Amino acid sequence: MRPRIPAGVLLGLALAGPVAGGAVPLGLPPLAQTGTAPATRAQVELGRKLFMDRRLSHNGTLSCAMCHVPEQGFTSNELATAVGLEGQTVRRNSPTLYNVAFVRRLFHDGREFSLENQAWGPLLAANEMGNPSIGHVIERIRGLPDYAGMFRRAYRSGPDVVTIGRALAAYQRTLLSANSPFDRWRYGGRREAMEASARRGFALFVGRAGCAACHTLGPRHALLSDGRFHNTGIGYARSMGLRRTHHVPLAPGVSIEVDDSALAAFEAAPPDVGRYEVTLDPADSWAYRTPTLRNVALTGPYMHDGSLPTLEAVVDFYDRGGIDNPGRSPLVRPLGLSAAEKAELAAFLRSLTGDNAAALARGARRGLGPEAAAPAPAKDARSRPAGASAQ
Numbered sequence: 001m002r003p004r005i006p007a008g009v010l011l012g013l014a015l016a017g018p019v020a021g022g023a024v025p026l027g028l029p030p031l032a033q034t035g036t037a038p039a040t041r042a043q044v045e046l047g048r049k050l051f052m053d054r055r056l057s058h059n060g061t062l063s064c065a066m067c068h069v070p071e072q073g074f075t076s077n078e079l080a081t082a083v084g085l086e087g088q089t090v091r092r093n094s095p096t097l098y099n100v101a102f103v104r105r106l107f108h109d110g111r112e113f114s115l116e117n118q119a120w121g122p123l124l125a126a127n128e129m130g131n132p133s134i135g136h137v138i139e140r141i142r143g144l145p146d147y148a149g150m151f152r153r154a155y156r157s158g159p160d161v162v163t164i165g166r167a168l169a170a171y172q173r174t175l176l177s178a179n180s181p182f183d184r185w186r187y188g189g190r191r192e193a194m195e196a197s198a199r200r201g202f203a204l205f206v207g208r209a210g211c212a213a214c215h216t217l218g219p220r221h222a223l224l225s226d227g228r229f230h231n232t233g234i235g236y237a238r239s240m241g242l243r244r245t246h247h248v249p250l251a252p253g254v255s256i257e258v259d260d261s262a263l264a265a266f267e268a269a270p271p272d273v274g275r276y277e278v279t280l281d282p283a284d285s286w287a288y289r290t291p292t293l294r295n296v297a298l299t300g301p302y303m304h305d306g307s308l309p310t311l312e313a314v315v316d317f318y319d320r321g322g323i324d325n326p327g328r329s330p331l332v333r334p335l336g337l338s339a340a341e342k343a344e345l346a347a348f349l350r351s352l353t354g355d356n357a358a359a360l361a362r363g364a365r366r367g368l369g370p371e372a373a374a375p376a377p378a379k380d381a382r383s384r385p386a387g388a389s390a391q
């Protein structure tokens, strides 16, 4: 009997096929654009298991999935900035992992280039998963009996610095999400797929509001990000300690708005100069990567510091022209939108939610089950590494 496989995982299965570039949801570019070879099912399932596994943190409490929560848009909806091992603060917001396969420069400041290498950032950061060394992580996984055989089936070798990164990358590349109302309307030619207010919001997005200058769209697909770095003023305001309101979670689903001045902790916000930290070019001060807007209704709070709690707050922020500062992008300027126009822009942003978010979340928890035990076809392990990146 064939086991029932959740839809989110079917996507992973599709990716395990021999051909890259075909199996993407409507609205995304071909996978070939990522410059990576497709992974096998065994590799994706191994990566999924590692991603969900709390034993990968130094004290066994924190998994990747606890900051990139599958049911919360692969981010943390209740945290402006992430919280790591033993409650330590992380200075930035956990970005969503939807469509991360297409991100060429990773992290808010673009300091990393491949998912294979990126994974070691959180595994070793003292305030995230807190492991003392690469070798420590490898020995830990070697000692876990439920991984015995999985690495060999996936990569024909044991856990090591390369295979751990490759497996986590292979899984994350399956988190594709599109075929949203917007995609069905714009790329599927279905006029009724997107409601009228969202269509008017789209006209503003590509027109007078100037959003598409940075959140770019192509004629056949859209990532809604130029992959570049811009200063909108958010980082500047935080560094300068300008008064801002913050969304503070009290309990799941319950939060309050608090002014900066009421929170001593925010006065001691760790320094963050954005892209400057990578390039050391003063012109890059407080510039952050343009995020994708796909599934943005699911991935709040917003901006690199999670300081804007809702899409309405983001639209208001842009309408005011961001926050003025010497390095502000000339593309961010006061817009003078009416209340109705702001609502239309927000409606457009809400139309970018893909059709498989629930399936991807279920897939993260369930994985392939017994199917995962099937050995990978012999040639897969030897073909171009799934992690090989042309970036």
Ligand code: HEC
Binding pocket: 051, 062, 063, 064, 065, 066, 067, 068, 082, 083, 084, 085, 090, 092, 093, 094, 095, 096, 097, 100, 103, 105, 106, 107, 108, 109, 115, 118, 119, 122, 123, 127, 128, 129, 168, 172
């Ligand atoms: C303590 C919370 C936390 C944990 C645990 C965590 N992350 Fe993250 N993750 C973050 C934050 C915060 C950032 C952004 C950091 C920055 O930009 O400097 C991030 C960034 C990323 C990115 C870059 C995404 C992008 O769009 O640039 C990827 C990929 C990622 N994490 C994957 C992982 C994986 C894989 C694991 C487990 C090995 C993991 N994360 C564990 C909080 C976390």
Ligand code: HEC
Binding pocket: 108, 205, 209, 210, 211, 212, 213, 214, 215, 229, 230, 231, 232, 234, 235, 288, 289, 290, 291, 292, 293, 296, 299, 301, 302, 303, 304, 305, 311, 314, 315, 318, 319, 329, 331, 332, 345, 349
């Ligand atoms: C100059 C380039 C630029 C323009 C123009 C621009 N954005 Fe952005 N957008 C960015 C950058 C950069 C960020 C991330 C800022 C940060 O992390 O602090 C961002 C963040 C966002 C976010 C938050 C996404 C997330 O996951 O945190 C939304 C929503 C958004 N923009 C919507 C819009 C809309 C709507 C417009 C038009 C009114 C617009 N943007 C215009 C560059 C731009």
